[in-house]
Amino acid sequence: MKKTFEEFPKPFWVLIGATVIDQTGQFMVFPFFALYMTEHFGVGMTEVGLLFAVFTITGIFGSVLGGALADKVGRKSMVLFGIFISGLTSISIILVDDLNLFYGVGALVGLLGNIGGPARQAMIADLLPEEQHAEGYSIFRVAFNISATIGPVIGGIMAVRSFDLLFIGDAVLSAITAVIVLIYLPETKPERAEDAPEETMAESVGGYSKVFKNSAFMLFILVSILLSSVYMQMNSTLPVFMRDSHNFDPKVYGGLLSMNAAIVVIFQLWLTRKLSKYPQLVMAALGAFLYTIGFAAFGFISGLFLFIVVMIIITVGEMIIAPVGQTLAAKYASEDMRGRYLAVFGFSYAIPNMFVPYLMGLIMDNYDPNWVWYLAGILGTLATIGYLWLFTKDKASEKVIVNTI
Template sequence: MRRLQRELAGFPRPFWVLFFGSVINSLGGGLVFPFLSLYLRQKLGAPMTTVGVIASVWSLAAFPGQLAGGELADRVGRRTMMVLSLLASGATTLGFGLAGTLPAFLALALVAGLTNSAYGPAAGAMVADLVEPQERARAYGLLRITNNFGFAVGPALGGLIAGKSYLLLFTLSALASLAYGAIVFWGTYETKPRDVDLLAQAREGPGGFLHVLRNGPFLLFCALAVMAELPYSQMTMILPVHMKEDFGLAERSFGWVMTTNAGLVALLQYSVSRWAERRPRLRMMALGAALYGLGVGSVVLARGFPWFVASMVLVTFGEMISVPVANAVAADLAPPDLRGRYMAFFGLTWTTGYAIGPVLGGLVVDHLSVRLLWPLMGVLGAVATAGFLLLHRAMGERFSEPACGCAPRTGPCE
């Protein structure tokens, strides 16, 4: 216990502001996000393919939004971009609850994709600025605890509220985003390196996103992360409809499935991160992808609610292993003056997975069979697993080193 207290005491105060403030934000997200497909399907009468298209529009809009957010986080500042993104999130979330037609919802999804996505690169860069490289995997793991604590409570509450009023659901979520924006503004300071120009001049080669695009191993790593994300996306977009329409389970049942996911992360993420950080990173990514594929693929065997919970448990362990490690790799590979851009580009792996995954899942469900979807996703998870293992064999531990081979917080690379 004393060792754990010493480890936690080593993180700076602004990190803990993000840690506790994100509980509020994730609670708001947990209220709404799991029920978006049900809202579109039941309240607005959208077919599953249309649900997938709207989710993909949101994700595709996040491409330029995330890249611009990373660029501005390096130029304007981390805190400024976080606050602006959270304000936009509150506005668009409230708009979802007021939208009465599919075109209006689609337009808001486009705006949300452009603006809300700016938060991630800025937050990831701020953590990298604040935390030493050897502690980053645990730092990102700790933030996942708060995020998933909110999602542990949010879906269960959201399932109850959604049965009474979707407008109330969206309003509460919007207020949570606005509250977190105020916490970030008043509780943190700007962490962007002051000597950005000096760092850029000291680093050889191109700057900006050209530096990212010339990092071949990083790009391959991102491509494999997208492949692993495709199965995961089905658990949040297709699974709730599958449970409702094919098994007659109410919204609260899926809420409890998501609560299982978030609760396990809240309880076990820190221990899993400490275990994973002592092992080769790409092997840990392979293990995470394997658990994704196994968990999603096992949905085809489901006979009732307990089966869905068991599948989510497998997926959750894959998530706890791979996500903090992947964020640490992206942060370590980034020079200090390019952290926002690197975190933005890495964030596109999630965006791409959610752009492709829902449409792919919707097409399979609408034109083939939902029972074919789950084993197909299991195969994709197995392919991603093999890819990470091959990358580990080719690159070894060199892939986890900073891009310039020096500790990112020590100043210009020699």
């Protein structure tokens, strides 16, 4: 552990520590948000679903704006702004008693709450040399999973006493995180070349046109959208499928998620280091292949033991694909455009999140639920082929470059 700590610069560990604290607050609140909304406003899951849709749609715009600002204003400024807004909205939620106003707050949370995300991810690429990017994003994932393990437990204890304590606790943790970032985290935005003109805000936002014209990167995003459409079944259709089709108690699903998080915390960095010598797009294909096997298997298995085995297969795939995906996204970008590239990489989850759970829900409600997993297998297969095709395309490009030198 000491050796691992010494291999990375101190500001990187400050960022990781701040992430654990801030995300613990997020995970204290998020699992209980639907319970709070239905109890406080006396509404059903339709209204809750609408709010989550508002989160997602405005979050896309927030991420786009945040990516441009991270490249123009700086990483640290945007991380601080995102943390400040997170704490402020947590307090404001307690004060809102009107449902329509609550939707307005939800739109604000989605827009501004995601604004610091691209800056935080760009900081990792800024702080570390390229050969450490995959390991850095692996540690970032471990931090995220630690928060995902701790946060709901603390949140559950608080929610029993009062939902207001959840939001106050999140605001307090946001304040602590902001102080740590302000004092101990340096600005990591790469210095602009002396002869390079400074971008206006309009030019920073307009810079997304360069991102969208990068055909290799956009193909990578398209393939990643296919794979995200598979993975998001983990938190949408899977718990309902386990309950309705296999009569599992919800705590069994919760146990599988806890096992998933524990495996990531224990083995993520070790696995990333073991696989670092292999081409990243090939590893992405391997992770996608394991997703395909795992999610498709839900349509054929029964019994707790097999569900545990399949969840382990999916978790290994997740540990392979997640850090590789972020590393590749950062690799496609020049230093001065990392924020914008990583913001667009966020589309690979946000876009399918807008409609895939709804479509899969329609299948579960009106057809054989196993078709959700058959379709997941098809999408996963396409993603696996897509990553391998991108790898062969990259190799072909390298050959052309070598032959022209």
